[in-house]
Amino acid sequence: MLYAQVEVTGGKVKVFLGQFQGKDAENCRKIVSRDLLQTLLVDVSPEENQRYEITARLSDKVLEGILVDKVKKRELLHKSFVGTDMRQAAHLFSDALLEALTGIKGFSSCKIAFISSDTGFKELYMMDMDGEGLQRLTADKTISAHPRWSHDHSMIAYTSYKSGYPDVYIIKLAKHSRIRFSFFPGVNSGASFSPDDKNIALTLSKDGNPEIYIIGIDGGPPRQLTRNRATNTSPCWSPDGKQIVYTSDERGSIQLYIISSEGGQPKRLITGNTYSSEPDWSADGQKIAFSARIGGQFQIGIFNLNTNQASILTTQGGEDPSWTPNSRHLVYASQGSLYLMDTVSRQSIKLNCELKHCSEPSVSP
Known part of the structure; x- marks a missing residue:
């Protein structure tokens, strides 16, 4: 997995939550947003002009999540997450996002x-x-x-x-x-x-x-x-x-x-x-x-x-x-x-x- 070169001490990494597609996509988007904010390391911005953009596609219990570094024009994360339900898949995606952005292991699925x-x-x-x-x-x-x-x-x-x-x-x-x-x-x-x-x-x-x-x-x-x-x-x-x-x-x-x-x-x-x-x-x-x-x-x-x-x-x-x-x-x-x-x-x-x-x-x- 590639990690963004971000030093997280008192500051926060800003990300933009882009389009979430599929069944219950909006609820999943809210879960990921809350998860990231709760880490106290990530700021979810409503502005599209952020360096990092998060998108996802949902089908059944599978969430295909993507994190893009728009400055370097590359994907930092592109992975499918399978949970017992959509909520668990969203938490697993949140954990992977935190680690890809900061190198710090996520805990939203705990x-x-x-x-x-x-x-x-x-x-x-x-x-x-x-x-x-x-x-x-x-x-x-x-x-x-x-x-x-x-x-x-x-x-x-x-x-x-x-x-x-x-x-x-x-x-x-x-x-x-x-x-x-x-x-x-x-x-x-x-x-x-x-x-x-x-x-x-x-x-x-x-x-x-x-x-x-x-x-x-x-x-x-x-x-x-x-x-x-x-x-x-x-x-x-x-x-x-x-x-x-x-x-x-x-x-x-x-x-x-x-x-x-x-x-x-x-x-x-x-x-x-x-x-x-x-x-x-x-x-x-x-x-x-x-x-x-x-x-x-x-x-x-x-x-x-x-x-x-x-x-x-x-x-x-x-x-x-x-x-x-x-x-x-x-x-x-x-x-x-x-x-x-x-x-x-x-x-x-x-x-x-x-x-x-x-x-x-x-x-x-």
């Missing part, structure tokens, strides 16, 4: 699992990145929490108090089924799939205080990783599966630690904050997003593993960050709404969602 207490109970939901396709996955009238996707997009693990105690459940989306995965005495919480989806890291308190364990997806005895008198929670795997980042109050305040997935001595990450929680490891392996409590309010922070430096990205509040697959954008919650941020420009946009009281977003890998 989905978000999240919690909302709109019904009066904390239930688990799923929706597309643009807020469409909203589905309620639980109706248990209890507390659901900590949703996390499997890397093959087929499963969502989460914590539920359906039994009266915190247990880990796994939803298998294709089968519309749910299993009670971990239900040891005490706490079962914060499940996270390994990169190969063969293991799950989670917090168990079956032997006393909450520790990090690993359980095979097919069952078997839990393997204990942490061994201390602290509360250890929120495990998240590194992309290569060799390490796990988690939170612990081992030294008094809640901080981030990294431990080998084989066990051993953990290493504390110095974030410069007295309270750092809810870590999420970026797909490129270079950054860990986290929630930092500063002055009584949560903010979104990033720890750079190359420099061992942390930075705070928000000023108006934010928590529960979840990376998109491009390791540049992330989704987070703030005051009951979900937001998407470009971590380079630090610009954020509120995501479209018909529900209120939203929290704990998890973006599909």
Whole structure:
């Protein structure tokens, strides 16, 4: 694929949406326009005299998409996209457009699992990145929490108090089924799939205080990783599966630690904050997003593993960050709404969602 030589930092690439032909073409055009604007990297202009022009032809579930550089008089993208429906094909086209224009992987075809207490109970939901396709996955009238996707997009693990105690459940989306995965005495919480989806890291308190364990997806005895008198929670795997980042109050305040997935001595990450929680490891392996409590309010922070430096990205509040697959954008919650941020420009946009009281977003890998 050819990439336009565009440097995207604070500026945006301007494009013109040309003619979309075929059944439901205008609706498809609107989807692509919203997708591109939501990236915070592309500006869709009504003026035809832009360097880049986008056109498309639709037939059945196939979208033939074209991106032209009118200055160099060449096609940067010409490809057919097939989805389960027109909407998915349009999202796939949007992802390819962003990558062709900027070299940055698109995320419009991703989905978000999240919690909302709109019904009066904390239930688990799923929706597309643009807020469409909203589905309620639980109706248990209890507390659901900590949703996390499997890397093959087929499963969502989460914590539920359906039994009266915190247990880990796994939803298998294709089968519309749910299993009670971990239900040891005490706490079962914060499940996270390994990169190969063969293991799950989670917090168990079956032997006393909450520790990090690993359980095979097919069952078997839990393997204990942490061994201390602290509360250890929120495990998240590194992309290569060799390490796990988690939170612990081992030294008094809640901080981030990294431990080998084989066990051993953990290493504390110095974030410069007295309270750092809810870590999420970026797909490129270079950054860990986290929630930092500063002055009584949560903010979104990033720890750079190359420099061992942390930075705070928000000023108006934010928590529960979840990376998109491009390791540049992330989704987070703030005051009951979900937001998407470009971590380079630090610009954020509120995501479209018909529900209120939203929290704990998890973006599909």
